[in-house]
Amino acid sequence: MNASRTARERVRAELIREITDIARRRLATEGAGGLSLRAVARDMGMVSSAIYRYFPSRDDLLTALIIDGYNAIGEAVETADAACARDDFTGRWLAVCHAVRTWALDHPHEYALLYGSPVPGYQAPEDTIGPASRDTMVYGRIISEAQAAGRLNPPAMCPAPPGLLSSDADAVRSVMPGVSDDVVARGVVAWTGLFGMVNFELFGQFNNVIRHRRELFEHNMLCLAALLGLPA
Amino acid sequence: MNASRTARERVRAELIREITDIARRRLATEGAGGLSLRAVARDMGMVSSAIYRYFPSRDDLLTALIIDGYNAIGEAVETADAACARDDFTGRWLAVCHAVRTWALDHPHEYALLYGSPVPGYQAPEDTIGPASRDTMVYGRIISEAQAAGRLNPPAMCPAPPGLLSSDADAVRSVMPGVSDDVVARGVVAWTGLFGMVNFELFGQFNNVIRHRRELFEHNMLCLAALLGLPA
DNA sequence: GCTCGTCAAGAGCAGTGCTCTCTTTTTGTG
DNA sequence: CACAAAAAGAGAGCACTGCTCTTGACGAGC
Numbered sequence: 453m454n455a456s457r458t459a460r461e462r463v464r465a466e467l468i469r470e471i472t473d474i475a476r477r478r479l480a481t482e483g484a485g486g487l488s489l490r491a492v493a494r495d496m497g498m499v500s501s502a503i504y505r506y507f508p509s510r511d512d513l514l515t516a517l518i519i520d521g522y523n524a525i526g527e528a529v530e531t532a533d534a535a536c537a538r539d540d541f542t543g544r545w546l547a548v549c550h551a552v553r554t555w556a557l558d559h560p561h562e563y564a565l566l567y568g569s570p571v572p573g574y575q576a577p578e579d580t581i582g583p584a585s586r587d588t589m590v591y592g593r594i595i596s597e598a599q600a601a602g603r604l605n606p607p608a609m610c611p612a613p614p615g616l617l618s619s620d621a622d623a624v625r626s627v628m629p630g631v632s633d634d635v636v637a638r639g640v641v642a643w644t645g646l647f648g649m650v651n652f653e654l655f656g657q658f659n660n661v662i663r664h665r666r667e668l669f670e671h672n673m674l675c676l677a678a679l680l681g682l683p684a
Numbered sequence: 685m686n687a688s689r690t691a692r693e694r695v696r697a698e699l700i701r702e703i704t705d706i707a708r709r710r711l712a713t714e715g716a717g718g719l720s721l722r723a724v725a726r727d728m729g730m731v732s733s734a735i736y737r738y739f740p741s742r743d744d745l746l747t748a749l750i751i752d753g754y755n756a757i758g759e760a761v762e763t764a765d766a767a768c769a770r771d772d773f774t775g776r777w778l779a780v781c782h783a784v785r786t787w788a789l790d791h792p793h794e795y796a797l798l799y800g801s802p803v804p805g806y807q808a809p810e811d812t813i814g815p816a817s818r819d820t821m822v823y824g825r826i827i828s829e830a831q832a833a834g835r836l837n838p839p840a841m842c843p844a845p846p847g848l849l850s851s852d853a854d855a856v857r858s859v860m861p862g863v864s865d866d867v868v869a870r871g872v873v874a875w876t877g878l879f880g881m882v883n884f885e886l887f888g889q890f891n892n893v894i895r896h897r898r899e900l901f902e903h904n905m906l907c908l909a910a911l912l913g914l915p916a
Numbered sequence: 917g918c919t920c921g922t923c924a925a926g927a928g929c930a931g932t933g934c935t936c937t938c939t940t941t942t943t944g945t946g
Numbered sequence: 947c948a949c950a951a952a953a954a955g956a957g958a959g960c961a962c963t964g965c966t967c968t969t970g971a972c973g974a975g976c
């Protein structure tokens with residue numbers, strides 16, 4: 453009986469996988485707003501109402517895609533980091549930056565779903581926050597390990613962070629242990645700077661202005677690395 | 685005849701203004717995806733088809749809102765900058781940062797329309813690129829004037845920008861004349877860093893992590909000011 | 917006064933998310 | 947093996963969307 457129940461479960465899981473695959477493909481061509489359950493159903497030769505057996509609403513399908521997306525970019529970042537020498541902290545940071553940018557360029561609509569404007573009327577459920585931090589955890593580990601190795605020497609240029617921020621710094625330190633409030637703040641600058649750069653490129657703010665985007669990106673990420681105090 | 689034609693034109697212009705006002709109000713509550721011409725028409729006691737006399741398509745209405753939005757944030761940035769002493773370059777930068785952030789928090793959906801993911805299926809027409817750079821021009825002027833006043837002393841920490849980037853730097857220098865390639869690159873870092881920070885706050889990446897957002901924002905913008913070489 | 921352009925109004929098309937009912941298929945159990 | 951229960955598919959239907967087309971009224975210029 454366990455096997456038979458698994459049989460049904462298996463075809464169900466298979467269908468769910470197929471639905472998300474088709475939805476992802478449609479997402480890539482039409483964008484998040486053009487994602488329609490009816491169209492997905494049509495693509496699989498299913499009647500529109502049947503799809504509600506698998507995803508009770510459009511938002512649930514969206515949630516599945518978001519979780520998959522976070523896991524995909526998280527995995528991309530993890531493998532990029534893993535390919536570097538452990539003590540090449542700047543190289544690891546740069547690899548993470550390029551992994552984020554490359555994944556974003558390869559999956560623009562999925563990236564927009566994760567880091568762009570929230571889909572109107574859609575509220576991200578709790579299930580997304582776990583996968584959502586996979587990439588950030590890799591980043592935090594790099595900083596922490598650089599700190600622990602004594603290779604993190606942030607140049608004295610930023611003002612001291614206001615003491616008010618130490619409680620927030622504690623929260624950040626859960627993914628980036630062992631660093632000072634100052635490094636936490638710089639860490640947020642670099643991390644948001646990375647995504648700010650990717651957003652500008654992807655969302656069109658660089659159109660007709662910046663042509664050598666990869667080069668500028670890499671150079672700017674090195675600037676942020678210097679701000680972080682990673683070795684040159 | 686000129687007066688009468690003007691009379692007609694006047695009521696037409698008045699209606700267009702009313703439509704965009706209502707659309708903006710709906711945008712604020714429903715978001716870009718929920719912007720519906722029929723709903724706007726209903727709000728003004730108009731039959732849905734009549735609205736197409738004024739905006740031939742939903743995208744045209746969106747374009748109008750985008751242009752208005754760029755002008756609004758541009759104006760906010762301009763007045764914030766104008767309120768500062770001309771030679772307080774760091775203060776002007778900080779004022780610009782806060783103006784962007786405050787405007788974004790006050791008009792989240794409009795901001796998302798401008799700096800968030802592009803609306804699927806919507807292609808921004810040429811008319812938007814002028815107003816789109818109002819805020820950037822203020823920013824560029826601050827950097828240029830600081831440079832001209834000899835108050836821009838970027839700390840030696842970034843690597844030299846690759847020569848490949850000098851053509852892109854020329855393009856950027858059209859809004860930020862008189863600065864080196866190095867300053868151009870740092871300028872892009874700071875500008876994208878500003879919007880990266882605002883995006884993270886607005887799009888939810890700081891949820892459950894950062895509580896003192898204004899304080900962290902200001903501190904981080906000061907870090908970026910230091911990276912730019914603005915006086916402390 | 918008549919014509920012509922502008923506008924409001926309505927019907928209609930194709931599409932959407934989602935719900936309901938009805939039927940078929942599959943499954944675990946007496 | 948037969949049968950009730952659970953799950954899935956199919957279809958109709960509701961209220962909504964953007965957009966088009968036609969019809970009829972109104973006002974300005976010849």
